[in-house]
Amino acid sequence: MLNFxxxxxxxxxxxxxxxGAMSLLVFGMYYRRYRDRELATTASMFNIFAFAVLTILSSVQFSLAAGFGLFAILALFSLRSEQxxxxxxxxxxxxxxxxxxxxVLGTGLVFVLCIVSFVIAAAWALDHPNMMKSAHGAKVTLDAIDPDILxxxxxxxxxxxxxxxxxxMTFQIIELNYVNDMARINIFYRN
Incomplete structure (x- = not known):
């Protein structure tokens, strides 16, 4: 018998x-719904890397400030990456x-399994296609600017x-370029 x-x-x-939880979240839900291989691969690799780093950090004396510093570094990656x-x-x-x-060491495995199950269940329910009928989004570039656009x-x-x-349903003007008579707009629509 295994001794945990x-x-x-x-x-x-x-x-x-x-x-298992990451695979269910990233591949079982996200990839099946959105088919974005790049983000699925990135998120799963990031999960494994973060698990490894955080396991080492949780087994040594590590201050809360250093933990916030680690997440601040992670936030910088998003500032340097594409939107x-x-x-x-x-x-x-x-x-x-x-x-x-x-x-995080010091938490029981049953507790960890329960919390992870809650996270997976919440993600499944909140992003389920039947839960909230969402609008589609698109980025549109117009070749002419209407004088009343704003x-x-x-x-x-x-x-x-x-x-x-x-x-x-709604739109957001990203850029108006009067030199080239061009407008970039994010739209949210229903078919």
Whole structure:
């Protein structure tokens, strides 16, 4: 019989919980719904790396300030990287959170398994396609700027609906370039 009080077996059990939960979150949910191989690979690798680093750090004397410093360094990566969507950030953070939950020594394995199960269940329910019917998003570049684009948002919304052939629920103007007569807009629409 396995003795989970032995540090090696406890580490193996924690790694198995971490890897299983991360795989369910990233590949079972995110990848199946969004088919983004790059983010799925990145989030899963980040999870494994974070688990390894945090396991080492939790077994030695490590201050809370140093932990916040570690996450500040991680935040700098996002500032230097290409912009990712909100849902991608949520899944990416979920993969890191699972690594943190599983790697902290001093918590019982049953407790860790319960918390990770709650995280997975919440992610599944909150991002389930039937839970909230969401709008689709798109980035649009227009080759002409309407004179009322900023002053009459309802007119702009109607023009976007007509031009794109979809029900534009809302939009966000990213850039107006009057030199080239070009507008970059993020739209949220329903078919």
């Amino acid at each position: 009080s032995d540090p090696i077996w406890e580490l193996i059990a924690r790694f198995a919980i971490n890897t 990712i969507e909100k849902i991608e950030i949520a899944y990416f953070f979920g993969a890191i959170a699972i690594a943190v939950i599983c790697s 002053s009459d948002t309802e007119k702009t919304r109607r023009l976007l609906c007509k031009r794109l052939g979809v029900d534009v």
